Amino acid sequence: MLHIVACIKQVPDTKIIKMNPKTNTMDRASAPAILNPYDAHAVEEAVRLRARYGGVVSVLTMGPPPAVKAIKKCIEIGADEGYMITDRAFAGADTLATSYALTKALEKIATIRPIDLIICGKMTIDGDTGQVGPGIARRLDIPPLTSVNKVVEINQDEGYAIVHRKLEDGYEVIRSTLPCLLSVEKEINEVPYSPLPNMLRAARYQPHIWSVNDLPDIDRPQLGLKGSPTIVSSVWAPAKPQGGTMLEGTAQDQVQQLLNVLLERRELLEVGRS
């Protein structure tokens, strides 16, 4: 019986988020909160491994109370259990403080059911650092495996995992001891539409919700803003691009003008042709 925990985060949909041009802040109301798309793949992979080997899939999130919705989404994908840690004490965490709080929650989950494998997304679409997964692995002192695009084998009896790590021009096959932590690429799987029974279960499902007081041996100075070595000192909108020269005339004219521009840089074309 494998116990796999996927770490998941609720994020604003950055594709449609609007900026307030006066204050340079994000208009959060303009963007719906969604399950971080990369984390859907983490949960899906956990569900697929459960189908292969049997076991239990849990998901864990740290976030404000509305993040329960992201957990429900994971139940739709097929997770069995959802855990959420939520407390003002966690607010303002950078990746170091985030990995600390999540590690404390994982330690508590492990007292309920020992953990064999942790799966994280490659990154989130808001903070976008990709640093939390390896951070958790270091704190638990288990091997971090990033850029994973295939899980070849999980052998619980012999205590090892074999995975592919994506390289720029191929992949490497890695064998690691278990437990370990995987940060998975999007291409590792496709998340299908959720089957109806999962949707029904998700609608009723109530996750385990813990505050900071529920986490044993927690060192409060390591949490939230206080426990974060990095500080966001200023935020600004990136410089607006100027815009270029629009070519005019008939299509023929425009093509000719463009050709002239490019032929002035003919040496570049020759370079390209070699």
Added chain:
Amino acid sequence: MNFDDYRGVWVFLEEKDGVIAPVSLELLGAGRKLADKRQTELSGVLIGEGVTALAQSAFEYGADKVFVYDDPIYRHYRTEAYMRAVLACVEKHKPEILLYGATSTGKDLASAVATDLPTGLTADTTQLDVEEDTGLLLASRPAFGGNIMATILCKKYRPQMATVRPKVMKALPREPGRTGTIIAESIPLREEDVRTKVLEIVRATTRRVRIDEADIIVAGGKGLGGPAGFQLIHRLAETIGAAVGASRDVVEAGWIGHHHQVGQTGVTVTPKIYFAIGISGAIQHIVGMQNSGLIIAINKDSAAPIFQSCHYGIVGDALEIVPMLIQAFETALGRKEEANAGKV
């Protein structure tokens, strides 16, 4: 923590296929400026098997010193082994700033090192500066899908660490013969201590498309209408000897493979000429190509954001313009002698 004990700017030198990765040379360029401003040394940390000789090229690109961990145990990148070396080096020599390329290796290593030290780590930096007197690193990065820039500080911990996007900083011109000091380092690390093994490395068998190295890129978007329309992109690219790029939506539609994707979640490119054809110009695409030398946009919508980020724009139907362009080039570049010269 006594900040005065921490001096010097360091760059993690990533080795790839027997040379120092371009991003590490770019970081030596950026690091040199920071070190000069702080009147301190610029050092590299080089880890691998048989890598000592590569230190010379680090000197030629601006390093004063290189700490080398040369041992068969470092043959392949493995987080635990490399992390132990970097941690030992930092504890022994105490840099005030340590930069890594924001590559999959650099990010993996930096995240692990930051957790163990512990210290702050700014991700995917695109601008770097340092306060001359305090040594405070000002690391700025895009966030929220490139919608904002944020400047991140690490005031209470040393070293200050950042991963830096490839192709954003500039390497210094190589100075042949410039020398520096090699410091050979080692730590007691046995193979049994490393819990991961690299069983095999598989290189992609398909012809490698390295759009990040191309001088010219012809990139196509959803505006080409379908795989058939996208063939025009391939034909234009072939005509002028360019690599083919694509927007994410095209990749997701399956018209072309993922390694052609330009942008935030694809490749960052800086070719001399970049064609964006039928690409709307979403911010996530722009961040991946905005530093190209000459950007040409073709789009039928005159309000498409891509026109804000191009040098020359044509408003028109790509399915009409691109064939004309192919023909014009074929004539001008002397292919197809039989084509009616002058009559393009």
